[in-house]
Amino acid sequence: MQLPIPDEAKKLWDTWNLRSFILMSLTLQAVLIFFAPLRKRTSNQIVLMMIWSAYLLADWVAAFAVGLISNSQGDSTGEDVTGDLLAFWAPFLLLHLGGPDTITALALEDNELWLRHLLGLIVQVLAALYVLFQTLPNNKFGIPAIFMFIAGTIKYAERTRALYLASLESFRDSMLGEPDPGPNYAKLMAEYYSKKVARLPTRIDLKAEPEKAATMANIEVVTGGLEDADVIRHAYRYFEIFKGLIVDLIFSFNERNESQQFFLKRNAADAFRVVEVELNFIYEVLYTKIVVVHCLVGYILRTICFLSLLVALIFFIFIPKKGLHQIEIGITYTLLLVALALDTIAFFMLLFSDWTVPSLKNSEKKFPKATKLLKFLILKKPRWLDQFPHPYPKHVRMVAVLFRRWSESMSQYNLISYCLNERSTKLDAVFDYVGLKDILDQMKHMSKSPFTKELRDFIFNELHRKSTIADDDAELSREICSAKGDWILRDIGYPSLLPWVEGVEYDESLILWHIATELCYSTDEHHDKPNDGRKFSKIFSDYMLYLLIMQPTMMSAVAGIGQIRFRDTCAEAQKFFRRREKMKDKDLKQTCEKILEVCTDVRPSHIKGDRSKSVFFDACILAKELKQMKGRQWEIMSLVWLEMLCYAATHCRANAHAQQLCKGGELISLVWLLMAHFGLGDQFRIKEGHLRAKLIVGK
Incomplete structure (x- = not known):
């Protein structure tokens, strides 16, 4: 037909x-x-x-x-x-x-x-x-x-x-060099054995190789601010060294020391600029x-x-x-x-790409006039945004998106707000049926928070402090990286909060602290200040929940049963909200006050067992304990959240960081790379080079 x-x-x-x-x-x-x-x-x-x-x-x-x-x-x-x-x-x-x-x-x-x-x-x-x-x-x-x-x-x-x-x-x-068999052990021992058989006085004298990288560590370490071209030049150098992170290669302590010395002498703005450009090099290698x-x-x-x-x-x-x-x-x-x-x-x-800068710098002596091309870098410098208050004016945001190297924002996802506003509709059912429910949730319940210079300085200063403390102690460095809030609680002297991070799995701890942070934040009468730990805690809290729920690939190594725990917690929260008729107006502050009014003298697990993985009222207990720590409450919470972010950053699979670069990038990737440059990680395992063995015959 x-x-x-x-x-x-x-x-x-x-x-x-x-x-x-x-x-x-x-x-x-x-x-x-x-x-x-x-x-x-x-x-x-x-x-x-x-x-x-x-x-x-x-x-x-x-x-x-x-x-x-x-x-x-x-x-x-x-x-x-x-x-x-x-x-x-x-x-x-x-x-x-x-x-x-x-x-x-x-x-x-x-x-x-x-x-x-x-x-x-x-x-x-x-x-x-x-x-x-x-x-x-x-x-x-x-x-x-x-x-x-x-x-x-x-x-x-x-x-x-x-x-x-x-x-x-x-x-x-x-990135793999030639295979390294090491010194010729068999030949040396054969000679040693023949001398011994001849009854000649023989000994082996060992001498360590000179550390070539130790001299390199002092070449590029300069104080003061960095020019735009210098930022790209240093970023390219460290990209060449540390790009092996993407495929889980290990590095020597000489490379760690060189990088650490450089970043310890930087300010927060320059350190983040170098890391941003370095990630941009990785993006272009993988996707262009x-x-x-x-x-x-x-x-x-x-x-x-x-x-x-x-x-x-x-x-x-x-x-x-x-x-x-x-x-x-x-x-x-x-x-x-x-x-x-x-x-x-x-x-x-x-x-006019970043790749031209190292080439021009290397040929500066031969072609001195060629460096005039570097004037275009002023267009790629996003730091001029610092002169504008947050949120940025619309025309500033439109210009910035053309020249920035990542999204410079943090996605926010809040459990209590989600439970208050979530209403099942036919559209939800259709999106869920075709597997696009997460996209709909992002459109309905997610927001963006700008990555401010105050937040940047807070992260840098804390990582700088930890790097200084760890110094050459590899074990302490690993301990800091494996901490998920417990190291900082011991360091500032609040062991009473340790059971909320040490005695629970990471995903459980994250949801507990997320709900507790929201309960404290919404019922606190203080207003946010630029360097306020209260504001930092709120941003970190919502960002980490976004990573756990909306970016499961990035958090797969630490998420555990996070998705199940989140669903069960949401179910208990919605059940509680439905029983409170006065909450129909969806007022967040009033809702949090009602949650805190619930009697929690007995732990929820003693009453309902552990079949349900909800931590809704456990978080209420934590919030009440935190509210009693007036004076340092928000300082403690912001530092715990930053340590949780660092734990997730170092335990996230490297290819997940690389995957996210083509989707606007994530702050967690910048923190991951910055921690590596500060020497905070377990990727530094090569302690020394070969020993020079010399056979000495005679006294």
């Missing part, structure tokens, strides 16, 4: 299908080159969804258009595009399949599929060659088509190569073509690619176009000119 499709519609489709898909493919390339960098700057779901859609459509549309061209070869008559022009258009789609420099992988897992892209490269190149050879030698556009084919193959090969280099196995292998392009071979290939496009345009201009429709000519000029424009834009993006 034939579908009742009007002949006019079929004719319109036959005429415009290929033209439409080629123009759509070109449009998607333009969208990706301009908007893909926003992935590291914002966690806005709408922006990320737009980039996700463009990325997936770009490959599908280009591959589909290649198929249309292959299918249409030799069938072009009347209103259709001529066969010669089809052969010229096919390499453009190879160019599009190569994608822009700003995005190669949508997620970290895409890099592991580099073999699939290699197969796609082979298939699509063969398809383009098939289309081209079908029209030779009589194709008047043959020469420009060959140049376009060269450019398209280079771009597609660049993308495949970038995916391969960013795959975790290849990334790890690139920067490693492939930013090298001598890359520059040569990119030059060949650009010249090929230019030559193809020149040839097309002078080739007679008799028999072609004006629409076809216009589309071809659009393809050529936009391809050249996008290549030019990519060149300037590369020129």
